[in-house]
Amino acid sequence: MKRTITLLLLASLAICCKPAADPDPGKTDDPTTPVVPKPEPEPEPEPEPEPEVKGQCIDAPLVLSLEAVPELGSAGVIAVWSSDGKEVDRIDLSDLASVSTRADGEMIPLSPINADAKFNTTMDALKSGSRYRVVHYTPLRIKDKSLIINLHNDALNWEGSYYVTIDEGVVKGHKGVAKDEWSFTVKSKPSGNTLKVRPDGSGDFCTVQGALSYASTLGKDTEVTVDVGAGTYNEPLFLRDKNKVTIKGASRTATVISYPNNESWCPGSGGSRSSRPVAGTAVNTAGGRSLMLVENCDALTLSNLTLENSFGELKGQAEAIYFNSGTNQHRLTIENCRLLSYQDTFLCKGVVWVHKSLIAGHCDFIWGYPKACLFENCEIRARAAGYIVQARIQNASDKGFVFLNCDLSAEDGVKDGSMYLARSGGDSKVFDNVTFIGCTMSSVISPKGWYSSPAPTPATPTATSGWKEYGSTDYAGKPLSGHSAQGKYLSAEEAAPYSSREAVLGW
Secondary structure (H helix, E strand, O other): OOOOOOOOOOOOOOOOOOOOOOOOOOOOOOOOOOOOOOOOOOOOOOOOOOOOOEEOOOOEEEEEEEEOOOOOOOOEEEEEEEEOOEEEEEEEEHHHHEEEEOOOEEEEOOOOOOOOOOOOEEEEEEEEOOOEEEEEEEOOOEEEEEEEEEOOOOOOOOOOOOEEEEOOOOOOOOOOEEEOOEEEEEOOOOOOEEEOOOOOOOOOOHHHHHHHHEEEEEEEOOOOOOOOOOOEEEEOOOOOOOOOOOEEEEOOOOOOOOOEEEOOOOOOOOOOOOOOOOOOOEEEOOOOOOEEEEEEEEOOEEOOEEEEEOOOOOOEEEEEEEEEEOOOOOEEEEEEEEEOOOOOEEEEOOOEEOOOOOOEEEEEEEOOOOOOOEEEOOOEEEEEEEEEEEEOOOOOOOEEEEOOOOOOEEEOOOOOOOEEEOOOOOOOOOEOOOOOOOOOEEEEEEOOOOOOOOOOOOOOOOOOOOOEEEOOOOOOOOEEEOOOOEEEEEEEHHHHHOOOOHHHHHH
8 A cells, every 4th residue: 555645846946948149239230220228137036935834733633645545553653753853752553452443433442541541552641731631532543545643632842843654564555654754843832812723724723622731831810712613623621720711612513522431431520640641651540531621720611612422322421521620619601502411411510600502411411519500591401311410519508500591301202201300419418409490391301300319418408408499381381380399499589599690600
């Protein structure tokens, strides 16, 4: 199998025969003819400047184009080297024995990446500030007649020059790539605080994580906008210790960030470590099962995009996002987005406003420990039978989860009466504070409303603690009643503290 090489011709040199000299116009054989002064020669035009070589994104995939659909071998190394001969990244095909490849091309670990797992080149360490989140990722992907090579996060430097080597046999029937056959340079560092992400390389970054890693190097409280263009970005994400970041897509259907993750692949809700793991050493801190992990970040905004944990099965915890505020005070805004998964779609702490967004799942798909989390004018969509909320609120007086003017809907085929508003985790040390105000509930919601085993805390709700609702109606506008006694129907006066963003969140 041969490699197709395309050369970009920046300049050309034309060589041709010199024509015979014209007679001197100032000289004549006829003495009676007036002498015509010889004209001054035209000045030589200034040469056109050579095209500026801008280089590629620091996080751009490398593409090896072939004459036939490639088939990966089982051994050999793809390596990237700096111009001075230092290896800066590698993908070892022997590590592929630790993964399987799904029909969509994503590479999935065969064994859990837990604290004891040994780091290899089918894993990545996503950098944010001085911390690293260990995740599984897809280093190689076959698309048509090309091999797409996804380098590890933070492998390259701005304006660096590099070359690529590929061992013979990495692609079956391919002779490999030698030192002098494939080189590239990286763009200059972006200027300003708006970072453009474009999958075609026309922006500052090609991946969302590349932009987040760079954003975390700016001042902790410097406002940064990550402008993510239309496209599907197949990658997990990590942001740590960075405030005032806005991640803005083109629209909530045009910009999709999607990657499969799950409790069985990366156990636990996730954490980060202080150094990048060395190949062959224990991971120690697993990066967790969410698509996006956020740690210790205030004033984060997500708008006009989709976060999808594409694990795609009805069993196993698989968050689209885990917003982890260690102080339970950090703020998160989600505006006009889609959060998609099945079990445990949205996990949060802190103070959260979700507005005009879709959250879809089937089992405890909104859950966590927030001081206050308000869903306002949102669609809460059941994808199968289950439970919407599992609250673990730290203080009896905290608002917890509040749903204001939301639509509780279902996908086609979900059985009527098969979805409950909430169920308890059964821990008497935390509180099941969940409130629905003015919500429209489809027939998917159980006539009992609340799932009462185990009993919530408190078992007998009050106007400030436990399971509560006010103004619930069906799709015909008929007021709902008869939900289980573990939930309280509020009066208009009791409902007032839950009836606006300012009342619930204080901002």
